[in-house]
Amino acid sequence: xxxxxxxxxxxxxxxxxxxxxxxxxxxxxxxxxxxxxxxxxxxxxxxxxxxxxxxxxxxxxxxxxxxxxxxxxxxxxxxxxxxxxxxxxxxxxxxxxxxxxxxxxxxxxxxxxxxxxxxxxxxxxxxxxxxxxxxxxxxxxxxxxxxxxxxxxxxxxxxxxxxxxxxxxxxxxxxxxxxxxxxxxxxxxxxxxxxxxxxxxxxxxxxxxxxxxxxxxxxxxxxxxxxxxxxxxxxxxxxxxxxxxxxxxxxxxxxxxxxxxxxxxxxxxxxxxxxxxxxxxxxxxxxxxxxxxxxxxxxxxxxxxxxxxxxxxxxxxxxxxxxxxxxxxxxxxxxxxxxxxxxxxxxxxxxxxxxxxxxxxxxxxxxxxxxxxxxxxxxxxxxxxxxxxxxxxxxxxxxxxxxxxxxxxxxxxxxxxxxxxxxxxxxxxxxxxxxxxxxxxxxxxxxxxxxxxxxxxxxxxxxxxxxxxxxxxxxxxxxxxxxxxxxxxxxxxxxxxxxxxxxxxxxxxxxxxxxxxxxxxxxxxxxxxxxxxxxxxxxxxxxxxxxxxxxxxxxxxxxxxxxxxxxxxxxxxxxxxxxxxxxxxxxxxxxxxxxxxxxxxxxxxxxxxxxxxxxxxxxxxxxxxxxxxxxxxxxxxxxxxxxxxxxxxxxxxxxxxxxxxxxxxxxxxxxxxxxxxxxxxxxxxxxxxxxxxxxxxxxxxxxxxxxxxxxxxxxxxxxxxxxxxxxxxxxxxxxxxxxxxxxxxxxxxxxxxxxxxxxxxxxxxxxxxxxxxxxxxxxxxxxxxxxxxxxxxxxxxxxxxxxxxxxxxxxxxxxxxxxxxxxxxxxxxxxxxxxxxxxxxxxxxxxxxxxxxxxxxxxxxxxxxxxxxxxxx
Numbered sequence: 001x002x003x004x005x006x007x008x009x010x011x012x013x014x015x016x017x018x019x020x021x022x023x024x025x026x027x028x029x030x031x032x033x034x035x036x037x038x039x040x041x042x043x044x045x046x047x048x049x050x051x052x053x054x055x056x057x058x059x060x061x062x063x064x065x066x067x068x069x070x071x072x073x074x075x076x077x078x079x080x081x082x083x084x085x086x087x088x089x090x091x092x093x094x095x096x097x098x099x100x101x102x103x104x105x106x107x108x109x110x111x112x113x114x115x116x117x118x119x120x121x122x123x124x125x126x127x128x129x130x131x132x133x134x135x136x137x138x139x140x141x142x143x144x145x146x147x148x149x150x151x152x153x154x155x156x157x158x159x160x161x162x163x164x165x166x167x168x169x170x171x172x173x174x175x176x177x178x179x180x181x182x183x184x185x186x187x188x189x190x191x192x193x194x195x196x197x198x199x200x201x202x203x204x205x206x207x208x209x210x211x212x213x214x215x216x217x218x219x220x221x222x223x224x225x226x227x228x229x230x231x232x233x234x235x236x237x238x239x240x241x242x243x244x245x246x247x248x249x250x251x252x253x254x255x256x257x258x259x260x261x262x263x264x265x266x267x268x269x270x271x272x273x274x275x276x277x278x279x280x281x282x283x284x285x286x287x288x289x290x291x292x293x294x295x296x297x298x299x300x301x302x303x304x305x306x307x308x309x310x311x312x313x314x315x316x317x318x319x320x321x322x323x324x325x326x327x328x329x330x331x332x333x334x335x336x337x338x339x340x341x342x343x344x345x346x347x348x349x350x351x352x353x354x355x356x357x358x359x360x361x362x363x364x365x366x367x368x369x370x371x372x373x374x375x376x377x378x379x380x381x382x383x384x385x386x387x388x389x390x391x392x393x394x395x396x397x398x399x400x401x402x403x404x405x406x407x408x409x410x411x412x413x414x415x416x417x418x419x420x421x422x423x424x425x426x427x428x429x430x431x432x433x434x435x436x437x438x439x440x441x442x443x444x445x446x447x448x449x450x451x452x453x454x455x456x457x458x459x460x461x462x463x464x465x466x467x468x469x470x471x472x473x474x475x476x477x478x479x480x481x482x483x484x485x486x487x488x489x490x491x492x493x494x495x496x497x498x499x500x501x502x503x504x505x506x507x508x509x510x511x512x513x514x515x516x517x518x519x520x521x522x523x524x525x526x527x528x529x530x531x532x533x534x535x536x537x538x539x540x541x542x543x544x545x546x547x548x549x550x551x552x553x554x555x556x557x558x559x560x561x562x563x564x565x566x567x568x569x570x571x572x573x574x575x576x577x578x579x580x581x582x583x584x585x586x587x588x589x590x591x592x593x594x595x596x597x598x599x600x601x602x603x604x605x606x607x608x609x610x611x612x613x614x615x616x617x618x619x620x621x622x623x624x625x626x627x628x629x630x631x632x633x634x635x636x637x638x639x640x641x642x643x644x645x646x647x648x649x650x651x652x653x654x655x656x657x658x659x660x661x662x663x664x665x666x667x668x669x670x671x672x673x674x675x676x677x678x679x680x681x682x683x684x685x686x687x688x689x690x691x692x693x694x695x696x697x698x699x700x701x702x703x704x705x706x707x708x709x710x711x712x713x714x715x716x717x718x719x720x721x722x723x724x725x726x727x728x729x730x731x732x733x734x735x736x737x738x739x740x741x742x743x744x745x746x747x748x749x750x751x752x753x754x755x756x757x758x759x760x761x762x763x764x765x766x767x768x769x770x771x772x773x774x775x776x777x778x779x780x781x782x783x784x785x786x787x788x789x790x791x792x793x794x795x796x797x798x799x800x801x802x803x804x805x806x807x808x809x810x811x812x813x814x815x816x817x818x819x820x821x822x823x824x825x826x827x828x829x830x831x832x833x834x835x836x837x838x839x840x841x842x843x844x845x846x847x848x849x850x851x852x853x854x855x856x857x858x859x860x861x862x863x864x865x866x867x868x869x870x871x872x873x
Contacts, residue, residue, distance in 0.1 A: 001041060001068065003075045006030040010083055018090035027084050034081075035099050038072060038106050045069065045109065054179070055172040056127045059120040066117035069110035076103060112159055119157045123149050130176050136184050136204040139177065143211055146173070147219040155228055167234050170216075174239050177212050178246060181205045182303055185250065191296045195261045199254060206250035209243045216240075246303050252315055253302075256295065259360075327357045328390045335397055345450055347405040348457030354394045355461070361387050402463055409451055410466050416445050417472070417529045421486065421536070422522035440490050440519060444483050444528070452476050479528070485537045486522075492544050493519075499551055503641035504558075507624060510634070511550065515543050553623055557616050561642065564609045565649045571606055573599050573657040573703050574664065576671050584673065585826045588687055591672035592695045596702055607709050610646070614718040617642060631717035639718045650707050650736050651743055657703055658749040665756050670826035676768055678835035680778045683768045685827075689761040696757045700750045708737040760823050767820060771832060774809060777839035786850050799851045806847075809840040 008026045010017060017023050045065050050057035075081060088096045126146035129138050150170075153160050160166055185205050190198050216239070220232040298314070300307040331354070340349035425439040455465045455473040465473075472479075493515075497505075505512070518540055526536055575598040577586045586594065617639065618630050625632040664671065677686045685692075711720040712734045721734040740746060789798075813833045820827040 001037065001071055001075075003037065003072075003081065004030060004033050005080060006084060010080065010087075014083065014086050014090055017087050024087070024091045027087055031084065031088060031096075031099055035102050038102050041068065041072060042102075042105055042109060045113075050172075053172060054127075054131060054176040055169060056124070056131055056176075058169060058172060059117075059124055059127060062113055062116040062120055065113040066110075069106065069113050072106060073110045076106070115157060116159050119153045119160060122153070127173075127176075130173070130180070136180070136201070136208055139180055140204070140208045140211055143177075143208070143215050147215045148222075151219050151223055151226075154223065154230070154232070155226065161230055163234060166232075167238065170234065170239055174212065174243055177208065178243055178303070181209060181246060181250075182301075185253065185303075187253075187295055187298060187302065190253070195257050199257050199261070202250050202254045202257065206247055206254070209247045209250070212243060213240050242305060245305050245308070249302050249311065252311070256318060327361050328386060331357050331390060331394060331397075343453075345454045345457060347401050348454050348461060350401050351398045351461055351463075352457070354398050358391060358394045361390060402458070405454060405458075406466060409454070409469050412447065413451055413466070413468050413472065416448050416451075418527050419443050419445060420523055421526045421528070421530075421533065422490075422519065424523060440493065440522075442483060442486050442490065444479070444486075448472065448479070448528070452479075482533050482537070485541075489537060489541050489544060492541075492548065496544060496548050496551060499555070503638055504551070504554060507554070507620075507635060507638040508547065508550065511547050515540070515547060518543060550623060554620055557620050561613055561616050564613060565645060568606050568609055569649045569652050569656070571602060571653065571657075572660065573602060573653070573706060574661050575599070575602070576664070579671075585670055586672055588672050588674055588692050588695055592699050595699060599702060599706070603706050603709055606706075610710055613642065613646070614713070614720075617718040630719045631714070633716065635718075636716040639713060639716065642718070643713055646710070647736055647739065650710060651740050651745070654704055654707065654740060655743075655745050655749060658700065658746065658753060661700075661703070662749065662753045662756060665753060665760070665824050668821065668823060670821045671824045673826040673828050674764075675828045675830075676771075676832040678778070678832055678839075681775070683771050683775075683832060685761070685765065685768075686831075689758075689765060692761060693754065693757060697754060700753055704741050704746060704750070705737060707740045708733070708735045710736045712736060756823075760825060764820070764822060764825065764827050767822075767827070768832075771836065774813075774836050774839075777809070777836065777843065782843065782846060786846055789847075790850060790854065793854055796851070799847060802847050803844055806840040806844045810837050813837050813840075 006027055008023050010023075045068060048061060048065065050061045085096070085099075088099075123146065126142050126149060129142040130146065133139055133142065150166075154166060155161070160169065184201055190201065193201075223230075223232050295314070295318075300310050302311045302314075335350075335354070338350045338353040340346065341352060344352060420443055422440050423443045425441065451469055452473045455469045456476075458465050459470075459473075500508070518536075521536055522540075526533060574595055577591060577594040579585065585591075614630055617635070618628050620638065621630065621632045621635050622628045625634045674692065675686045677684060687695075713719055714721050724732040724734070726732055813836050816829065816833055818828065818830045818833060820829060
């Protein structure tokens with residue numbers, strides 16, 4: 001929309017232009033065009049109505065009006081338009097009066113549209129949630145905030161503070177909520193869903209409709225309390241008649257699904273499995289489905305008030321179909337093994353099931369009686385007759401179940417109460433110490449508990465119960481306390497027995513026998529009618545508690561002993577000298593002497609730990625036997641147990657250390673060194689192989705003889721055996737050595753180390769064989785060789801060849817590696833290489849000396865010849 005601007009020049013003053021007739025006439029024509037345009041637009045806007053039934057349609061309408069009228073209003077405010085109006089006013093044109101009226105209407109309607117658009121826009125977010133929110137819960141969460149915003153609009157707006165504006169808007173909101181509920185509760189899809197999901201949807205829809213009404217009345221109160229003089233006194237029927245009707249339909253739908261669920265629950269899987277006629281059960285399920293199938297294909301909208309009569313007919317038909325006929329068939333099919341409600345006992349549960357079915361059909365008949373024309377019809381008479389037959393069978397069924405239960409209870413309950421408190425899994429009465437598998441169990445029959453539950457439910461059903469059963473039921477809490485405490489006591493007892501090993505069981509034989517004696521009262525004397533059950537439980541619990549405390553104390557001491565033994569077992573008896581700087585390692589004797597010295601230090605610490613064990617055992621003796629002698633007969637087997645543990649630990653100590661030593665021998669980490677030397681006429685190791693093997697054997701023997709320091713205990717005690725003087729100068733000490741040294745594991749490991757060292761030394765000896773190629777240096781007769789050369793007087797070149805040969809040997813030896821590492825031994829070849837070089841150099845010196853002597857002789861001989869020649873001249 002655009003106002004047409006005048007074509008005349010308006011640059012001069014208003015007063016001057018108002019005196020020019022041509023200008024005034026031109027501006028009048030332009031103003032008339034404006035008036036017609038504005039009048040037409042106002043007329044169009046006033047005729048416009050919301051395009052839809054929802055509240056957003058009204059919001060969008062006012063936003064559109066505001067946009068249109070704002071466009072015109074902004075153009076009227078333009079300077080050029082205002083100057084035209086001023087010129088016409090100055091010219092005192094009668095036309096301007098009509099134009100001003102139109103402009104006034106424009107301003108008034110624009111202010112209204114602007115005000116409404118502003119306030120309604122504050123509701124837009126809530127209304128969009130109402131219209132397109134994902135899920136019915138979004139609507140429920142939106143309603144309170146929407147009504148609160150509406151309350152503010154009512155207070156602040158100049159238009160929506162009147163009934164004629166607010167009521168239609170609230171109607172639109174009510175329509176939107178109803179429409180959303182219709183979409184959620186769609187009968188064509190609702191009856192195809194899971195029953196629980198359908199019930200949830202219906203419940204949410206009903207709650208949403210109810211919340212809409214509840215929040216409305218809450219807002220009414222808030223408006224009054226706010227001090228506003230304009231209250232919400234709207235026509236409630238106009239706002240909520242349709243939603244209230246939809247609430248009643250939702251309740252009907254919920255009842256349909258609830259009844260359907262109850263009927264389906266009667267066909268639990270267990271029922272179908274054990275039923276004598278599973279096909280009949282399937283048929284009943286199909287019939288239930290057939291009853292609700294018409295709901296999916298209704299030809300009318302159940303939420304429409306115009307269809308109220310049709311819907312009432314459908315509900316009457318449903319109630320009739322799902323009760324009498326179906327309930328009759330359910331009873332016939334399932335009365336021999338009825339499905340029970342959760343936690344219901346068999347008999348009372350069966351009676352409750354029968355009564356629930358009876359109640360279902362009774363409600364239908366009662367409803368028929370309220371509608372006399374229904375009961376008087378042929379179908380009504382038929383339904384009544386079926387009802388009377390089924391009701392009679394149900395009553396007979398309930399009476400039979402009840403009487404059988406009463407007779408059995410009166411007979412069995414006295415017998416069950418005469419049962420002893422406990423039973424034992426072993427038929428013999430052997431001491432529990434000899435059989436840890438002996439298991440005490442609670443002898444409270446489940447039948448007693450069942451009778452208690454049956455009695456309580458029977459009384460709830462209004463049926464008389466036997467006096468003894470009522471008495472037992474009243475004592476349920478007491479029996480529950482007894483059984484719980486007995487279970488706890490037995491659990492503690494069995495856990496305690498599991499905690500003890502065989503040695504501890506023998507050690508505590510006296511205590512366990514005493515406990516067994518007390519427990520026998522629960523096996524033989526005490527029954528569930530006895531008055532001393534509580535005292536028995538207390539006594540047993542106290543003794544078990546004392547035994548448990550003693551066991552924990554013994555375990556604490558045992559743990560200390562075990563820590564010491566573990567420390568002994570994990571000790572390393574082979575500590576090797578640290579590597580010196582450079583390539584030098586300790587010699588063999590130095591190496592084995594160091595190992596022996598360090599071993600002696602370690603053994604002293606081990607012996608101190610071993611010597612502390614008897615004191616710990618004496619502490620056990622003090623707690624168990626109230627003595628501290630170290631030789632209590634009650635602990636004889638316990639002493640033997642720990643002495644055997646010590647033997648095992650010491651055996652493992654030696655085995656593990658020999659294994660570690662063997663691993664050290666085989667590892668490619670040199671720890672000691674030996675030398676290759678020339679001992680003419682042989683090249684040998686220093687020390688030689690037999691000496692090294694002997695050192696190794698002594699080292700192994702020293703390791704095993706460590707156990708000589710661990711003195712055995714006297715029989716039946718934890719006291720070390722004193723040394724025995726066999727002869728004046730011979731003392732025998734009883735130690736673990738005699739047994740451990742004969743262990744096949746230790747003998748095998750010692751032999752393995754010896755074999756590996758022997759192989760290593762053989763390998764090192766073999767590597768010396770390459771040096772035998774130089775053995776002519778020391779094996780040849782140097783004197784004979786020199787004499788022969790002196791006699792032969794060879795040329796100098798022959799001497800040069802010999803000298804070069806020995807020089808080459810010197811140089812070749814200098815190039816040889818002087819260290820060979822193999823496993824844990826480093827072989828130093830420097831002494832051998834030096835000896836070879838010295839022998840070669842000795843040959844060179846001898847040859848040089850011989851060459852010098854022969855040269856001197858030749859020189860002197862030549863000198864003599866020269867002198868003879870001179871003299872002859």
